[in-house]
Amino acid sequence: MINKKRERLDVIKDILDAVRESRIIKPTRLLYASNLSPQMFKDYVDELLKKGFLNLKVDDDGKKSISLAKKGNDFLQEYKTIQNFIDNFGL
Amino acid sequence: MLSYSWLIENHELMKLLFTLNVAIISFIIVFKTHKMYHLSEHEGIRYFRNAFLCYGLAFLLRYLVSVQYDLTYGHIVSDSFFMGFRIAFEFFMVMASFFLFYSLLFKRFTTKNSHSSLFNARIFIFYALALIIGILDFILGNYSMMFFSQIIIFSFAGGVAFEKYGQVQKKSGFLGLYLWIILLIMITRILNFIVSYFLVWNKYGVIGIYLLDAIIFLLFLYGIIKVTRRS
Numbered sequence: 001m002i003n004k005k006r007e008r009l010d011v012i013k014d015i016l017d018a019v020r021e022s023r024i025i026k027p028t029r030l031l032y033a034s035n036l037s038p039q040m041f042k043d044y045v046d047e048l049l050k051k052g053f054l055n056l057k058v059d060d061d062g063k064k065s066i067s068l069a070k071k072g073n074d075f076l077q078e079y080k081t082i083q084n085f086i087d088n089f090g091l
Numbered sequence: 092m093l094s095y096s097w098l099i100e101n102h103e104l105m106k107l108l109f110t111l112n113v114a115i116i117s118f119i120i121v122f123k124t125h126k127m128y129h130l131s132e133h134e135g136i137r138y139f140r141n142a143f144l145c146y147g148l149a150f151l152l153r154y155l156v157s158v159q160y161d162l163t164y165g166h167i168v169s170d171s172f173f174m175g176f177r178i179a180f181e182f183f184m185v186m187a188s189f190f191l192f193y194s195l196l197f198k199r200f201t202t203k204n205s206h207s208s209l210f211n212a213r214i215f216i217f218y219a220l221a222l223i224i225g226i227l228d229f230i231l232g233n234y235s236m237m238f239f240s241q242i243i244i245f246s247f248a249g250g251v252a253f254e255k256y257g258q259v260q261k262k263s264g265f266l267g268l269y270l271w272i273i274l275l276i277m278i279t280r281i282l283n284f285i286v287s288y289f290l291v292w293n294k295y296g297v298i299g300i301y302l303l304d305a306i307i308f309l310l311f312l313y314g315i316i317k318v319t320r321r322s
Contacts (some may be wrong), residue, residue, distance in 0.1 A: 091135025
């Protein structure tokens with residue numbers, strides 16, 4: 001079976017889904033879960049943090065953890081509708 | 092029940108109602124797709140919304156100028172006002188067609204999201220073409236360039252939509268109806284051209300076209316409601 005290249009929205013959904021499942025996740029674990037190259041992962045996560053889909057917390061030891069923000073949760077709830085719209089209007 | 096003869100007797104009022112109806116539907120579509128775009132920032136949704144924003148502005152402009160024209164018993168404020176209205180109306184109508192067409196096609200040209208869907212090099216080409224079409228029609232004193240350009244744009248859009256429809260596996264979605272809507276727009280513009288150019292704005296023909304336009308936009312609204320309804 002040929003794997004179709006994931007669209008941008010699918011990648012975002014997979015990242016947010018992985019964060020939601022773990023509630024709080026370390027960047028390294030999220031990288032494995034997202035199935036992206038380190039550079040692409042960095043680009044996506046930076047964008048999602050900047051746009052308020054994810055929250056980044058750095059503890060006193062400098063360890064980073066990522067959690068889902070409200071906007072990220074809204075995206076996951078609307079994802080099916082958005083995908084349905086894109087498919088049905090040929091966008 | 093409304094009969095066609097009643098529509099003809101009240102055709103000026105009907106024209107106003109249809110125009111307002113189309114403007115309102117267009118703005119509802121822009122409003123209903125706001126959250127989806129805000130969350131996804133999908134370029135196709137962005138161009139699709141731009142199309143309906145332009146349709147809304149075009150029909151609202153036409154409605155307001157028609158109301159002013161009727162309220163002042165056919166008085167035109169000034170020649171420059173009339174020229175501005177006509178060019179702006181045609182500009183928004185043609186831009187709406189370009190945006191709708193480009194929403195189907197943008198993936199072939201872009202690999203990365205552009206910063207703005209209103210201010211980028213490709214869209215500036217469309218702006219220039221829409222402006223030229225508006226000015227040419229004003230000089231020629233008719234709407235033939237606008238109709239002709241839309242017939243061409245929607246012929247291509249129909250081709251692209253047909254190709255996309257052929258590629259989808261699940262044929263039960265809205266895409267099939269969307270293809271028919273695009274073809275209906277093209278047919279309506281052909282009729283528009285015939286009525287304006289050969290039938291000198293025959294009122295039966297004009298009302299028929301207004302009806303078709305209202306049906307087209309209602310179908311769009313139906314599609315948006317159907318597709319965005321939460322499962």
